[in-house]
Amino acid sequence: AVLADELMDRPYVGRFHYARHDRGVTPFDKGTLVRSLVSTAPATLGGVTVDHISDQDGVKYIFADNSWLLIRPSGTEPVLRVYAEAGSEAQVHALLEEGGALAERQLGALVG
Structure with missing residues (x-):
């Protein structure tokens, strides 16, 4: 139990919480939205500094505390999928x- 507790306190290993929200939207150009989210990326989100961004599968903001947020358009329906993982449910x-x-x-701004 002591080793497990020690591991949980380490970055990259500790407790992480995850959730996903789907948001129905009007049809849009997926590539344009992804480029827009990358080019206008905020310096912080949820009070945490954005460390770097990946646009491999949507737009993934990776934060300085190892939490992340992924915004990706659905490939089959007019839905934005928003995923997050962080050290607390509140975050x-x-x-x-x-x-x-x-x-x-x-x-x-894109669809007007």
Whole structure:
């Protein structure tokens, strides 16, 4: 039990929470949205500094504390999928809320 507790306190190993929200949206150009989310990336989200961004499968913001937020358009329906993983449920929900709002603002600017 002591070793397990010690491992849980280490970055990259400790406790992480995960959640996903799907947001129905009007049809849009997926590539344009992804490029827009990358080019206008905020310096912080959910109160955490964005360390780097990957656009391999949507837009994934990786934060300085090893948490992350992924915004990706569905390949089959007009839905934005917003995923988050962080060290606490509260942080996951904050990331999902702010990330979803960011995506909807960008989408609104694109679709008018």
